Amino acid sequence: MAESDPSMAAPRKPPEAIAATSVRPTCVIVLPWDLHHAGGVTQVVASLYHELLLAGEIEPLVMVTRWSAFRPVEQIVDGRRTVYLRLWPPWTERGAIVGLLKWVLASPVWIFDLLRLCRRYRVLAINVHYPGLHVFPIALLRFLRLYRGALILSFHGGDLDEARKAGRIEHALWRFVLQFTTAIVACSRLLATAVGEFAGKAARKVHTIQNGLDIDHFLKDVNRASGLPSGLIDREFILAIATWEWGKGLDVLLRAFSEVRRNHPGIALVLVGRPSEAESSLRTLAEELGIVGDVLFFGNVPHREIGLYLEHAKAFCLPSRGEGLPIVILEAGACHLPVVATRVGGIPEIIIDGDTGLLIDRDDVTALAAALARILSAPDFARRLGERLHRRVVTDFSSNRVYQDYRKLML
Numbered sequence: 570m571a572e573s574d575p576s577m578a579a580p581r582k583p584p585e586a587i588a589a590t591s592v593r594p595t596c597v598i599v600l601p602w603d604l605h606h607a608g609g610v611t612q613v614v615a616s617l618y619h620e621l622l623l624a625g626e627i628e629p630l631v632m633v634t635r636w637s638a639f640r641p642v643e644q645i646v647d648g649r650r651t652v653y654l655r656l657w658p659p660w661t662e663r664g665a666i667v668g669l670l671k672w673v674l675a676s677p678v679w680i681f682d683l684l685r686l687c688r689r690y691r692v693l694a695i696n697v698h699y700p701g702l703h704v705f706p707i708a709l710l711r712f713l714r715l716y717r718g719a720l721i722l723s724f725h726g727g728d729l730d731e732a733r734k735a736g737r738i739e740h741a742l743w744r745f746v747l748q749f750t751t752a753i754v755a756c757s758r759l760l761a762t763a764v765g766e767f768a769g770k771a772a773r774k775v776h777t778i779q780n781g782l783d784i785d786h787f788l789k790d791v792n793r794a795s796g797l798p799s800g801l802i803d804r805e806f807i808l809a810i811a812t813w814e815w816g817k818g819l820d821v822l823l824r825a826f827s828e829v830r831r832n833h834p835g836i837a838l839v840l841v842g843r844p845s846e847a848e849s850s851l852r853t854l855a856e857e858l859g860i861v862g863d864v865l866f867f868g869n870v871p872h873r874e875i876g877l878y879l880e881h882a883k884a885f886c887l888p889s890r891g892e893g894l895p896i897v898i899l900e901a902g903a904c905h906l907p908v909v910a911t912r913v914g915g916i917p918e919i920i921i922d923g924d925t926g927l928l929i930d931r932d933d934v935t936a937l938a939a940a941l942a943r944i945l946s947a948p949d950f951a952r953r954l955g956e957r958l959h960r961r962v963v964t965d966f967s968s969n970r971v972y973q974d975y976r977k978l979m980l
Contacts (some may be wrong), residue, residue, distance in 0.1 A: 585761065595628045596621060596979055597686075599656075601699055603633050604646065607843045609868065609896040610699050610725050611758070613780055616698075617647055620972035630690055634703050639675075641682050654682065655698040658702035660738050674947045679706055680715070682890040683895060694719035694979035699728045700761030702735075702742050708749040717951065719979050723754040723778075724764050726893035726914060733767060746832055747771035754778050757894040757915025770907075774950065779918060781971035782899040783963060801867055801881065806837040806905075807941060808882035809873060810897045811889065813868075814845040818888035818911065820854055825888075825937035833945050837863045841878055846952035853861075868897070879904040884944045884951065890931050892916055898926075902962035905955040909940045919966065925958040 581905070582979070598614050605677040614631070621629040631651045635642075638653035645651065681707065697704045700722040709718035732743060747768050751777045756778035765772035807826065813818035819840060826838045838860070840851070855861045870878070875897075879885065885901040887910040894915030901908050902919075905929075905942070908926035910916045920926035927943070929936040944951040 593626065593628045593691070594689040595630050595631050595689070597630045597652075597692055597695045597974075598979055599632045599634065599695060599697040599704070600784070601634050601701065601703065602650075602813050603635075604631060604649065607872065609638075609780070609893070612896045613698050613723075613725070613874065614698050614969045615649075616783060617975065620968050623969075624972060624976075627976070628690070629695060630692075632695075635840065641686060645796050651687065651814065654686075655679070655787065656703040658705045658739075658742055659718070660742060661702075678766060680710070681705070683710060684715055685719075686716070692716075692718050694721060696721040696723060696975065696979075698723045699725055700746075701728065701731065702739060702746065703741055704746055708746040711749040713746075718749045720749065721752045721754060721975070721978050723756070724760060724892055724893075726891065727754050728762060729760065729764055729767060738796045744769070750774060750912070752776055754975075755893075755980070756780050757918055759915055759918070767868065773974050776974070778967060778971055778974045779915065780896050781896045781966045781968040782896065782903060783912070783968040784903040784959075784963060786968075787900060788876060791872055793870070793877060795874050795877065796904055798865075798867065801837070801839065804837055805835065806839045806881075807884050807886055808841065808878050808887070809841050809885060809886045809946075810841045810878070810900075812845050813840065813848045813851060813866075815847050816890050817842075818890050819847070819851055821932055821934055821937060822886055822888045823854050823858060823860065823864065824934045825941060827888050827939050827946070828938040830860060830863060830936070830941060836883070836945065837865055839865050839867065839878060841867045841875065843978065846896075865867055875900065875946040876904065879906055882906055884909060884941060886888075886910070886937070886941065887916070888931070889916075889938055894918060898958075899962050899966050902955075902966075904960035905945050905952075905956040905959045907951040908935065909944065909957060919961070921961075925961050926952075926954055944980070 600614055604611055618629040621627050631649050634656045635653040636655050637653050642653040643899050659669050693706055711720055753778055755764045758777050761775050761777040853862045879901055885906045885908045889911055892914030893894045898919050910920055911931045912928045913931055920928055922928040927940040929940050
């Protein structure tokens with residue numbers, strides 16, 4: 570990835586200094602869910618919004634695709650300018666002909682609303698994160714030359730998996746969308762290769778912009794007044810922050826923890842995340858392994874409290890079976906925490922095995938247990954891993970670098 574030209578950057582200003590202005594062009598950042606939704610993609614969008622505010626050159630506006638918002642609903646949500654609007658493709662597997670007819674009949678309304686929004690806010694770029702075929706209406710406006718700004722699609726991993734599973738007609742719609750997209754972003758180099766294969770003739774538009782973190786902002790925003798749950802006071806623990814689903818490999822972590830616990834009595838395993846379909850099976854597995862008393866589940870923890878867990882943990886573990894480029898590892902680095910993770914997706918682009926963390930193969934219980942035991946048994950080694958990861962995040966994964974790379978695609 571080419572380095573950003575500092576001379577091209579606008580001076581960074583505090584958010585309150587630009588809140589009252591409306592003369593600057595706007596970047597609309599589109600998400601298929603609200604920013605209250607926990608997860609790495611949400612944090613990427615929140616960080617980009619914050620960097621746009623600090624730079625003071627381009628105004629950010631969040632657009633959340635919501636079915637109930639047939640007409641635009643504009644609000645200030647957590648201090649962010651937000652518009653809710655229904656965006657949907659002309660064809661879905663379940664909608665068929667009836668859905669297409671409804672889409673056509675509604676098209677004058679959504680065309681009018683999108684164009685009015687673009688003109689009112691002087692939209693320079695529309696950046697769609699976790700894209701699906703809901704982006705089709707925007708691509709159609711570019712095809713019709715009614716919208717001439719940039720259209721940037723940002724893939725994070727799971728979105729590409731969903732796009733690949735689409736049917737024949739959906740693939741045709743994707744080809745249209747990609748043809749009229751100005752740039753396609755992947756959050757890791759490995760994902761960029763996969764996105765390029767999916768994009769076909771549009772592969773030349775693919776760019777890698779690795780996720781970043783504003784460490785100072787992240788640490789300053791931690792809500793320390795809330796304190797850790799009482800069950801973690803004065804107790805050492807291994808921490809995993811991930812959605813409770815099969816793809817995060819938490820079943821492997823439970824099995825590895827049962828081995829680690831034999832030589833490290835009193836250690837706990839803390840699973841922080843969004844409850845999902847695998848929760849009941851994970852709790853059952855903990856009971857079967859006889860570790861249920863030492864495995865603590867904390868669901869839907871507000872992001873401002875995540876730092877509390879990271880600051881008090883002995884080690885952080887992400888045993889995923891697949892990833893994009895996880896923000897949570899950068900957050901662990903912000904807290905100088907040693908990391909054990911699987912050698913999948915963009916994780917090796919952050920973690921250098923034995924230098925900034927430890928890498929193991931996916932589904933390898935024995936290797937995961939050995940890596941965690943090594944960190945718990947060698948505090949000086951663990952401290953060095955955490956310090957080196959912190960320096961790497963500061964040097965190579967800053968959120969301002971992410972902004973500069975996106976800025977080049979917007980202008």
